[in-house]
Amino acid sequence: MRNVKVRPMSNVQRPTLNDKSCLALTRYFFRRHSGGRCIFLFSVLVLIFACTASGISRKTPDQSYAPGELIVAFYETVSGERIREIVSEEGGRIGKALGGRNLFLILFPEETDIPGTAERFSDYPEVRYAEPNYRAILLEKK
Numbered sequence: 001m002r003n004v005k006v007r008p009m010s011n012v013q014r015p016t017l018n019d020k021s022c023l024a025l026t027r028y029f030f031r032r033h034s035g036g037r038c039i040f041l042f043s044v045l046v047l048i049f050a051c052t053a054s055g056i057s058r059k060t061p062d063q064s065y066a067p068g069e070l071i072v073a074f075y076e077t078v079s080g081e082r083i084r085e086i087v088s089e090e091g092g093r094i095g096k097a098l099g100g101r102n103l104f105l106i107l108f109p110e111e112t113d114i115p116g117t118a119e120r121f122s123d124y125p126e127v128r129y130a131e132p133n134y135r136a137i138l139l140e141k142k
Contacts (some may be wrong), residue, residue: 011061039110065133068111072121091108091112092107095107118130
């Protein structure tokens, strides 16, 4: 075990809660702590402040996708009738066309296993891709 000298910290000005100066906080922190642990702790503090300021710590949805919604793209050669057949075989209904001619939002009951349904749709040779309708979280601009 190493002998460590402890110096009194009376000459260090402690920042107050109203002091938002990062420089003052940095000076206090680096004088108070030493070693690699100091850099780690300081990084964690910066991360916490950044997340709080940007709104990341706000409550996010439980799922990363909309329940009961699937986005499916069919190949251009697939007829509308065949698309309707596939959708009804899987127990869904066409919600609306998205962008292209063969890109659709397919609706299912909310309790449906959407990732599993996406895999089943992907097994059809007529389907280009199928994926859950992922949610995007927009951060506020200040």
